[in-house]
Amino acid sequence: MSTSSAGGSDSSPAAISAVGLRKSYGDKTVLDGIDLRIPVGSVFALLGANGAGKTTTVQILSTLISADGGRVEVAGHDLAAAPQRVRAAIGVTGQFSAVDGLITGEENMLLMADLHHLPKADGRRVAAELLDRFDLTAAAKKPASTYSGGMKRRLDIAMTLVGSPRVIFLDEPTTGLDPRSRHTMWQIIRALVADGVTVFLTTQYLEEADQLADRIAVLHHGRIAAEGSAEELKRLVPGGHVRLRFTDPHTYHQAATALRETTRDDKALTLHIPSAGSQRELRALLDWLDAAGVEADELTVHTPDLDDVFFALTGETSEVNEANHTNETRESVR
Known part of the structure; x- marks a missing residue:
């Protein structure tokens, strides 16, 4: 790193x-x-x-x-x-x-222009351009409190x-x-x-x-x-892995027997292989699958997300953890 x-x-x-x-x-x-x-x-x-x-x-x-x-x-x-x-x-x-909620959006902008010592005409031009850029022109004359x-x-x-x-x-x-x-x-x-x-x-x-x-x-x-x-x-945090999913039990058992350091889920017909998800590791795994004549129905790369990193480094979870955020890449290998 x-x-x-x-x-x-x-x-x-x-x-x-x-x-x-x-x-x-x-x-x-x-x-x-x-x-x-x-x-x-x-x-x-x-x-x-x-x-x-x-x-x-x-x-x-x-x-x-x-x-x-x-x-x-x-x-x-x-x-x-x-x-x-x-x-x-x-x-x-x-x-x-x-x-300042007591004045309009435009007046807030013009106040900032005055604080920056812009000439009046320049201040109005800059305020109008920025209000338009931030899609606030329609609300420019309304109190900011609204x-x-x-x-x-x-x-x-x-x-x-x-x-x-x-x-x-x-x-x-x-x-x-x-x-x-x-x-x-x-x-x-x-x-x-x-x-x-x-x-x-x-x-x-x-x-x-x-x-x-x-x-x-x-x-x-x-x-x-x-x-x-x-x-x-x-990549600092352990726990990354490649997940292979099979629909054919025979192919699943063939791969499970041949691959080392895998975690098996016989019910779901999936294998978890420890991996940092690097291109070299993925290429080696795909080459092995081809050489062995094994076809996985789905290959998924799972890497730790930033919440895992934050917890590992600080011992705390983030204050606002958007749990639905996942970092995974799916690739069909059919």
Whole structure:
């Protein structure tokens, strides 16, 4: 598994880099020397249980609070030496909406334009473009208090984009949203990254990290327990296997007798073969089946999902476990 960090060998430019980041509150250590290196134009997901330090990390990287130690650069600027330049280059959408429900969606956007010191005409143009982009034009003149949860979240991100940030921090952006609104938010995030924006995402929805993130880090007791792509992290956890299903009892028994290290289910006529699901292992198994003249009716690759990874690394299940999410690939071998 790759564990590239702030000192890694990745030659692509970094949107965010941190070395030895530390933060304590009294005698409680929240961040215990974490290293991060996040390439430009990528999605990075930070996973962790409640209290693991996810929000603290976002608050430090977005200049909201100071670190006790470590060196950080965001968008090419040293966080300690040039915090104003960092603020000019980033956008932040926190766990709790920054939308003012007493004014309209359009007025919220224009307020952000004023805060960014945009000329009036430019502010109105940018507000109109973003409201249209986030499908909020029809509701622009309505009080934001009348918006649904998904609409408020879209408006929140639209407000974040008024200053054209190149790095965006999204702290649990889809918590509390229904599945349709969550998927809409995922489409928005993908579109931002396609425009070259870097997204730093914290989430407790493991499917969300699996769907969106180029790299994922698991934060546990103030340290990075593991980092890598979703597939790299899944390979850390044992339990992957290939499942062969047969309809002919004779063929099933033939395969069960010849294959080693299998778990049998004589009633279901299935065999489970330990495997990490790599291409080499699958090719070797298919070659063996061909050579033995054995035809399985179905071959299924089962790999651990991110919930398994999270539990293995932290000893805890995710706060919000979307249990219906499975990671399996089916291939007919008939």
